[in-house]
Amino acid sequence: MVWTILATVVVGIWSYALILLWQIRSAVPYLRNQPDVFLDVAESRNSSRWPRVTVVAAARNEERSIEGAVRSWFGSDYPNLNVVVVNDRSTDRTAEILADLNNHYPSLKVHHVTELPEGWLGKTHALHLGASDMKSEWLLFTDADVTFHPKAIRKAVVFLETHRLDHITCTPDSKGGTWASKGLLSIFAASLLLYFRPHKILSPESSATAGIGAFNLVKTSVYRQIGGHLEIALCTGDDLKLGKLVKLNHFRQMMLFGNGMISVPWYKNVPEAARALEKNLFTAFNYSLPTAFFASACAFIAFFAPYIGIFFASGFQEISFAAAIAAQLAIFRYMGRLTGVPMTAALSVPLNAMSIFYCVMRSIYMAKKRGGIMWRDNLYPLAELREKGKI
Structure with missing residues (x-):
């Protein structure tokens, strides 16, 4: 029995x-398969047609990865891009590397946090600070070890505007790791995917939602309306919670597979x-x-x-x-x-x-x-x- x-x-x-x-599998699109131009090709060639996007990242002791990540962001072919990095109390060479990058990329904006205010996690505070004074139409929250394909942001913006969305998040490729840690990744990724139920996210009747720290692209006006990271200041899963806040406030969001477009190193073991x-x-x-x-x-x-x-x-x-x-x-x-x-x-x-x-x-x-x-x-x-x- x-x-x-x-x-x-x-x-x-x-x-x-x-x-x-x-x-x-049948419903979720791949970012790599999306067009990188608007239907009106002439408008696509006009840089003013493209809304301003600001990449916002929090860095804490990222001396091994920050340079490659920042260079990949500036290597984007998106015509209207800002980059902001918040150095969150790093004790390694992160600040020094960011200073060198600033010399090479004068438009790079760097904030240095020396003390963490009460009631905040370091990362949520850094992201909130990095986004606080930006006047761009879109904010792209990412991690300081994530790299983008040159066309990733362009494809994401075309998808957003074509489908009239307020937020999209994308799964990344995960590079590196041992055989055993890669096996763990398959379980971890499957659990998240089944939990997210991304094929139902767009439906206002469904509670399904998603947010992935490697690529969270949200309309700035929506981000301001939900209070930024203030309501999730003490949420360790801030990426997922940001997506949940967007959905709870009845804005339109979707998740895409970012394979081949977005990459993050996986754990060594x-x-x-x-x-x-x-x-x-x-x-x-x-x-x-x-x-x-x-x-x-x-x-x-x-x-x-x-x-x-x-x-x-x-x-x-x-x-x-x-x-x-x-x-x-x-x-x-x-x-x-x-x-x-x-x-x-x-x-x-x-x-x-x-x-x-x-x-x-x-x-x-x-x-x-x-x-x-x-x-x-x-x-x-x-x-x-x-x-x-x-x-």
Whole structure:
């Protein structure tokens, strides 16, 4: 009886996930496939036709990546572009590198933050500051290690204006990492994609929304209307929350696949990923232990029960577990292609699931041990984050 219930549950979960992924795949466009000119080609050649876009990035100890990122932004062929970088209390050579870049790109605007105001996370404060005095029509929030294809911004703006949108966000390519950390990426990316339900984001009746830190392009007037980053000042998942604020205020948004257009380095190994994701994963459960453990238990059953059941069950149950495994492999084969993860890594589902469970459990353990979330050398108490860090 137990095996029958378990088999029915897991085959239902993975069948639903496969159907959902198929809907997403059919509905979500690729940025690389979008035109980079308006229908009126003559207008496209007129630089005044293109609205001003300001790239805003927060940098904290980014000496390894900031130069390549800034050079890629200025390498854009977009005809009306500003770039603002906020150096958030860096202790490495970030400020020095930005000064050298400023000599090469005089239009680069750099802010230096030496003290963090109370009630803010370092990143949300830096992004809010960087966007505060800009007069451009569009704000493109990104991370200090993200690089763009020269046509990425142009294609995004054409898409926005053609579809009369207020906000778009794009998934990036993730470069680098070991075999194991790339396998973890396939699980992480699949979880986010199924959570976002991007094929439903445009519908005002749906609660689906998305925001990705590598590429959040939002109309400046909309950003001002929602209060900038003020309402999400203590949200560690600020990128996702920015998208949620846009949707809650009834503006139009979409998500695109940015493969080939937007790139971000992935973590070198699983321990590095666990440290980096430490601030985000417990946040997903609103810092609630019961919620975190219940969700983790359900996910554990969904991932591992098919592999256990196929050895101990028989008949219809065994067939159901095999079907669940087949659905898993189909999902992660697609995610491997989407994220650039080698198939051998993407299809090692049990190993990858163990990696993500390790990251989640570590995030919970470190938060409870410290009594808060440590980010950019500041400790934020869990009680404060629960009260002020949700929308």
